[in-house]
Each structure stands twice: as structure tokens, then as C-alpha cells.
Amino acid sequence: MKVLNLSDKWLFTKENNEFNIEKEIDKAEHVTLPHCFNVIDGQSGEGMFKGECCYQRKLNISNEDINKFIFLEIGAASIICKVYINGQLAGGSECGFSMFRLFINPFLKAGENLISIMVDNRSHDNIYPLMADFSFYGGLYRGVNLIISEELHFDLMDNGRNGMYLTQKNIDKNIFELKINGKLINELSEPKEGKMQFKLIDKEEKIIFSKSLDVKVLNETNFALVEEIVNPNLWEGVENPYLYKLEVELYCENKIYDKKTIEVGFRTVEITPDKGVFLNGKAIKLNGVSRHQDFAGVGNALTKEHMDLDMSIIKEIGANSIRLSHYQHNDYFYTLCDRVGILVWAEIPFISVPTTSDKENKNAKDQLERLIKQAYNHSSIYCWGVQNEITIAIENETIYEMVKELSDMARKLDPSRFIAQANIHSVANESSLNGLTDIVGYNLYYGWYYKEMQDLEKRLDEFHKTRSDIPVMVTEYGVDTNPKLHSYNPSVKDYTEEYQLLFHNNALKTFNERSFVLGGYVWAMFDFGSEIRNEGGEKGKNQKGLVTIDRKIRKDAFYLYKAYWSKKFFVKLAGSRFINRHKELNDIVVLSNLKNIKIYLNNQFISEINTNEPMKTFKDVKLTLGKNIIKVEAFDDDGNIYRDEMILNRVKEIDKSYILLKHEDEKHVINWFEKFDLSNVQEVAIKECYYSTFDTIEKLYENEHAKDVFRKYFGELAETPQFHVMKGLMTIDSMSKRSRFNIPKELLSAINKELNVIPK
Structure with a gap:
């Protein structure tokens, strides 16, 4: 078997022309x-x-190779794609974040061939994601390979990656069981006698076991091998991510037909609802970051160099876990997590709103199958996430059933890992949804979108009291931050580094x-593209990252996390971008994982702090007009000194460039409903056969009078793209349960008074 990289010599055009399928594009951009x-x-x-859009490439097939078995492997095409070979449809994909392969011999000829791939990034009402707070990039963004195989090979067409699946399990104190299951394919009609050779090899190239297996390969032949591994070196996360490699060779008549090498780590993960997570019996806290596949000037077309950079920054901060949001990521990044020791929450884009056009929810199931099969052999993955905030529009029995089906499917595909979900904050602690997965995560933005930041602890305590049998974690939390903005008195929605x-x-x-x-x-972890956003002084980006989208600026909060998590000693002065200070007395914040800190102003020692708190504050440091040099020194137990410094300018007047000026129409209006008269509103007894706040918005829009009532109260919402996705699910009543809409009970009664006189 040989694999050819087809990353070069592509033509690209946004011109949607049916002739692009059959003949070479005459006006196109050359891309790699x-x-x-x-x-x-x-x-x-x-x-x-x-x-x-259309991608096109010529492909030469030799007279020798045309008699072999040829597959086209597409790393990912967003969001859907169709593949044509010499003008004929060879197949396609509606799973925009997964790898897929096509058997293309029926469409090829010896000599020159034309590959045309049509890629479509428009939203489709049965393909996920339907709606989300990130840009739906389009493109062939993970490369294309040509696989030329002999007649015998490991299965390439089961929606998986390797044609085999490795399952490790601790069966005794120091003994692990390694199960190897897979499928062999014989492309010819007559059976073939063959042999498989299995070798498990450690880092020192020592062979742990070597076993052979005689096989008679029919059209499809399953194989299985179970071995016990005594006293293996454990995969211990970031402390020691020890990996073995399994080499599997397929022989026939003393010739190697196919070979696979797969890395595997031996570990146990236990999760309890009261004491948390245990890796190999050792208690750990999941110090996690979330990551989108997104980079400035690159979109989602990240190279290995981009991914290596991301992992180096994640290692620097000291994280031990990562949520790869909200879809399947590049297989190379899962491999990096294996090798670095980062525990992974892997998930599918069953996000925000479910489809209303496909009752079987087929696309979510297809994406889940591909994620699990293609990432199955990565030891870093500890759970499969089956939904994220899927109840944004509405929470009902239909959604419960969808989540249950996905959870059951995940357990069947992989009984060895946990099943997880991430809920929006409005899902009640008592909700049936919380009983459908092994792990429940909540996306909680107390102190940003609603209430106060201190309400976070109340919510977690209430959940644990109510659902003490369910392991819980916080799967999202953060605030949009523009590193250009600063404040002496940080507050909600000021977008400052200080807040x-x-x-x-x-x-x-x-x-x-x-x-x-x-x-x-x-x-x-990083800011990312979001086409719908315009806030915090930046368009088109979600700025909740600890690092900017170009990876050039580590915001102050990055060093706060480093102070909490990293074992590598350092000291960092916060506020170094808040240069122009108009106040004489300034609190200087220092971020460090060392407790003994000294501070100097213009080379004069002024104070010392001795505390284990990661964020330390020197109060009321007095600045003189003009330039001030702030220096800090931190000391470890061995007498090593760590330093940082910054320059602050004392100015006479406030530097207004640090303040985000909001136009009147951009300000968040808490009581938007005050323009309506809600005095003396009486509760309405809902009559059947008339419209009400319990009808979907789509249903209201079927009647012009009911539509006018909705637009009277929610006219601005009706113009947003997100509304059009949600209107088939959302009711005004379900909107009232979302804090973002801030709908008082009296307003519901006022709306029902108008709707409930309109007959259906």
C-alpha cells in the first residue's frame, strides 16, 4: 500500500458552474x-x-496502478461536499469535520484524470451545526490523499481510520488487557490464506509481546487478539504520557500487503460525583481549556505548525485537559494530546438547535460514528460529548430522546469511555436531561451574561445538593476581553483585561x-472567528480567549492560569498594557506561582509580599508624573530569582483610548419591555384553537395577525439569522425561560391577551 499526498496543484473558484465538474476550470486561483x-x-x-465552490486537480494514474485498488481520502470538507471523477459523481460527505474515503476505481482511467470537488459552506436544515457562535468556514481544510492498495488490506471503508480498534482495560492491580479488533478486506473473489503479525513495543524498542495469527481472508474477515500486559508503564497524563506502539503487519505468500502502527497508552480514569477525577488512582482536578480550530489569516485550514504552536502554548499554561469544541478536530491534534498527556473531551456539533426536518437525527449520528471510530485509538480521550447547549431554543421530550439515542449509540460504539454533555445554564438541576449521560457539564457565564460572578458557587452547590449522584463540571466560562481596554474599576461588559x-x-x-x-x-484558550459578532471593539471575533487569535498576545488572565496550574516558576506583572495611568496611587497586580515577591519603583525597593495566592496585589503604589519603572523579583526555595518589569506613564488626564465608547443603540438595555404598558395586566386563561405564547414562532408566522403581534414585541429579533434557525422550535413561552430575553411574566400575559383572540 502506498499513500500519495495530493496537497498541491489545485485550482479553486467560487464560480458555481456545472461545467467545472466535467472540464478544467479556465479562470481559477492556484491553491495548496x-x-x-x-x-x-x-x-x-x-x-x-x-x-x-469548486476545487479541481488533475491526477495521473499509471498502467500499473490502474489495476490496483484506489481510494481518495479527504481529511475534511466544510460543510458538505460532492466528489466528481472525470465528470461522474463518485460520492460525498455531509460530515464537515470528519475524514472520509471513496473507492474510485470505477471512475478512473489510465493516464490523466480530472478530480472536481464541490464544497458548500451554507447552512442546511438537516446538517449540523445549524447555528452556533463561530464562523462556518468553507474549504478543503485538512488535505487530500490518494491510497493505492493491494487486494488485501485493513478495512478502509468502515468510517474509521485504521481498520482496527484497540481497547485497554485494567483487569487486576498491575495487569492490563489489550483487545485488538478489526476487519480485513479481500478485493478479489477467491479466498486468500494470510498471516497477521502483532508486536507491542515500548519506548526503548523492547518487544513486550509478539504474536502471529493465521487468517483466511474472504471478502470481509474480522480478526481479534487479546493479550495481557503485566506491569506496563502507565500513561500518567502530563506527568508522564508513556506510549507504546503496536505494529500490525498483514502477510500473504511472504509479502507484506498492509501495515499499521498505532500508539497506545495504558491508564485508568475514574470519575465520581463527590470526589472528582482519578487518573490511575490519583486524584486530579481537570484544569482544562477549550479550543476551536481557528487561526488569524488561516481560518480553519491549520497546518501541523499551527497545531504545534497551539499545543506549546497549552503546555506553557499548565493545562492537563482540553475540550476540543464543538466538533471533530484534526487527528494530528489528538495525537499531540496523546504524546503530551492532555486528557481530551471530544465532541460532535450537535449544538444549539436540533433539526426539525429529520426526525431520525441521522446527521448527528453519522458524525458521532465517525468521531468515535476515527479517534477511538487515542489514549488521551476520556469521554465523548454528545450535545452542547442543544436546548437554547426549547427543552422538551423530543430533545431528551435525541440525546438519549446519541448516548446509547456512543456507549455501544465504545463501552470503555464516559459519555458527556454540556448544558446551557437554563437547564434545571432537576431536568431529565441530566440523567442521560455519565458526566454533566454546564456552560456558566455568571457575571457576564447574567447575575453576578459569585453566583457560580451557588449554582454548583445547588446542583450537587439536588443531583448528588451525578458528576458535574463547568464546560464553558469566560468573558470577552480586548487587551487594548483597561479600567481602574473593572465591571461587567467593559471588555477590560482587569475584569x-x-x-x-x-x-x-x-x-x-x-x-x-x-x-x-x-x-x-484562543480568540476565534465568529461572523455574527461585533462587540468589545472588534468585529467578527469571539474575544473570550486567554490568547489572541493570532497567538501574539497572552492576555493577563493567561498568566493567572499559569500561576494556578504550571509547575514552572515565573513572575508576571499584570497591567503592562495599561501604560498611561492618571491616578497617583495604583494597585500593582503580580501573577506568580512563587510566594515571595519584592517590588521596586524606579529601582527603589518599596514592599514585599509573602503569600501562596496566585494573584497578589501591592496596594497604593505612588507614581510620579512621567515615566515610572516597575520591577518585581520572585524567589524559589533554592535561591533562584525570577524577574519582570514594566513601564507606566503617570499622566494628568484619563486616556480615553482604554474605554470602549458604546453608541446608544449598542448599550445593553436591561428593561427593554418598559416601552409597553404592563400596568393592570391580568393573567389570561388560554383558549384552545386560538394562538398563544405556547405556539412556535413558525406557527405564529402562518397567520398575518399573529405574526404582527410577535413583531410588535420582538421585531429586532425577527431580523436575525439565528431567529430563522430557531423559529420552528422556539415559543415565546420558552423564550421567557432564557435570561438573555429578560421577559417578565406580565409581558407574557399582555401578549397572550392579543394572541388568544386570533383563531387558528
């Missing part, structure tokens, strides 16, 4: 894969192109003080 066609507009907030510090310090303390909280996944 991976490629994204929303590199600029997916991050600009100025309107994003969505449509069907981000306060918010995250509160969250980390809350998690650490509660053993029952498994941990959290900060939202997010």
Missing part, C-alpha cells in the same frame, strides 16, 4: 491544501461568503474549593 475560502471574511465581521482577571480568579477559586467539581474548561 489545506485551504479555507473564508480566511478574511470569516474573521472580519463584514459579511461572510457562503456558497458552493477578565477578576472573573477567572473567582472561577478558579470556586473550582478548587469544591472536591465534587471535576474541573472546568475555560472559554476559550
